[in-house]
Amino acid sequence: xxxxxxxxxxxxxxxxxxxxxxxxxxxxxxxxxxxxxxxxxxxxxxxxxxxxxxxxxxxxxxxxxxxxxxxxxxxxxxxxxxxxxxxxxxxxxxxxxxxxxxxxxxxxxxxxxxxxxxxxxxxxxxxxxxxxxxxxxxxxxxxxxxxxxxxxxxxxxxxxxxxxxxxxxxxxxxxxxxxxxxxxxxxxxxxxxxxxxxxxxxxxxxxxxxxxxxxxxxxxxxxxxxxxxxxxxxxxxxxxxxxxxxxxxxxxxxxxxxxxxxxxxxxxxxxxxxxxxxxxxxxxxxxxxxxxxxxxxxxxxxxxxxxxxxxxxxxxxxxxxxxxxxxxxxxxxxxxxxxxxxxxxxxxxxxxxxxxxx
Numbered sequence: 001x002x003x004x005x006x007x008x009x010x011x012x013x014x015x016x017x018x019x020x021x022x023x024x025x026x027x028x029x030x031x032x033x034x035x036x037x038x039x040x041x042x043x044x045x046x047x048x049x050x051x052x053x054x055x056x057x058x059x060x061x062x063x064x065x066x067x068x069x070x071x072x073x074x075x076x077x078x079x080x081x082x083x084x085x086x087x088x089x090x091x092x093x094x095x096x097x098x099x100x101x102x103x104x105x106x107x108x109x110x111x112x113x114x115x116x117x118x119x120x121x122x123x124x125x126x127x128x129x130x131x132x133x134x135x136x137x138x139x140x141x142x143x144x145x146x147x148x149x150x151x152x153x154x155x156x157x158x159x160x161x162x163x164x165x166x167x168x169x170x171x172x173x174x175x176x177x178x179x180x181x182x183x184x185x186x187x188x189x190x191x192x193x194x195x196x197x198x199x200x201x202x203x204x205x206x207x208x209x210x211x212x213x214x215x216x217x218x219x220x221x222x223x224x225x226x227x228x229x230x231x232x233x234x235x236x237x238x239x240x241x242x243x244x245x246x247x248x249x250x251x252x253x254x255x256x257x258x259x260x261x262x263x264x265x266x267x268x269x270x271x272x273x274x275x276x277x278x279x280x281x282x283x284x285x286x287x288x289x290x291x292x293x294x295x296x297x298x299x300x301x302x303x304x305x306x307x308x309x310x311x312x313x314x315x316x317x318x319x320x321x322x323x324x325x326x327x328x329x330x331x332x333x334x335x336x337x338x339x340x341x342x343x344x345x346x347x348x349x350x351x352x353x354x355x356x357x358x
Contacts (some may be wrong), residue, residue, distance in 0.1 A: 012070070069143065092234050113127050
């Protein structure tokens with residue numbers, strides 16, 4: 001068993017994964033917390049999280065006879081801060097700036113699964129890259145890849161949390177790695193303090209308040225209380241990671257490998273460009289990107305909110321005209337048009353408030 005385990009882990013590193021480990025296919029230790037989180041509807045419109053609950057709780061319900069989980073991670077960013085945005089632009093989360101991680105990780109994991117299937121005939125190997133009902137961060141911590149922080153992301157101590165996780169669930173018995181049983185946060189609350197929507201409590205996130213959820217998963221109108229806190233984010237958010245001490249560049253983190261496929265092709269979009277997209281333009285912009293899950297109406301909605309935040313502090317006639325045109329266009333998608341109307345009201349309220357204070 002030990003020899004087979006070493007060979008599997010060595011192959012993971014040969015395939016370019018930054019981290020690899022193995023844990024037993026066992027039930028979660030956090031079933032009560034998961035059920036309470038769902039009961040409180042903190043998953044928002046992510047209805048899929050309330051489905052296949054028994055499989056999330058116990059991976060053996062997804063892969064009958066499962067004995068082991070091979071856990072891997074890709075590192076996608078080195079921790080260096082973004083340069084200031086010039087002009088009215090919207091930022092995108094760092095994980096989505098390069099190639100689509102689903103394809104990048106799946107290709108290598110399927111190759112590994114095929115190799116193992118030849119080595120262990122008759123055994124099962126289920127590749128999971130973010131879309132299967134798997135509590136991936138818990139399994140990764142058990143496999144020794146890192147420890148879950150207060151922002152609920154996996155942290156490799158000294159390197160950070162810019163990690164993408166994936167697994168192979170298998171019926172093969174492999175020796176488990178040493179789990180990472182440390183508290184990576186201690187008394188630190190930087191992520192909690194920095195979150196502009198107060199989405200984070202220690203080791204839990206209310207998705208309905210999270211900017212990543214609002215810009216990527218939330219399909220309907222975004223409550224106006226979150227417009228200003230969203231700032232210039234139009235797909236995802238990295239604020240809790242940007243402030244994390246583990247993500248600050250160090251000699252070790254600079255030397256830790258970053259998967260080349262995630263080299264950023266862009267860090268954001270010009271807001272006027274997004275507001276002028278049709279469906280074809282959206283598809284062309286999102287080729288080989290993890291952003292393709294966001295629909296055209298959602299991207300325009302997000303860009304309008306970012307535009308409102310820009311116009312509240314700076315003059316940009318072309319952007320203002322575009323927002324007004326969308327707000328008055330009866331042919332525009334209803335979600336987009338209503339967001340534009342809400343955005344137009346907000347800057348006026350701010351300017352009027354400032355004038356009265358003066």
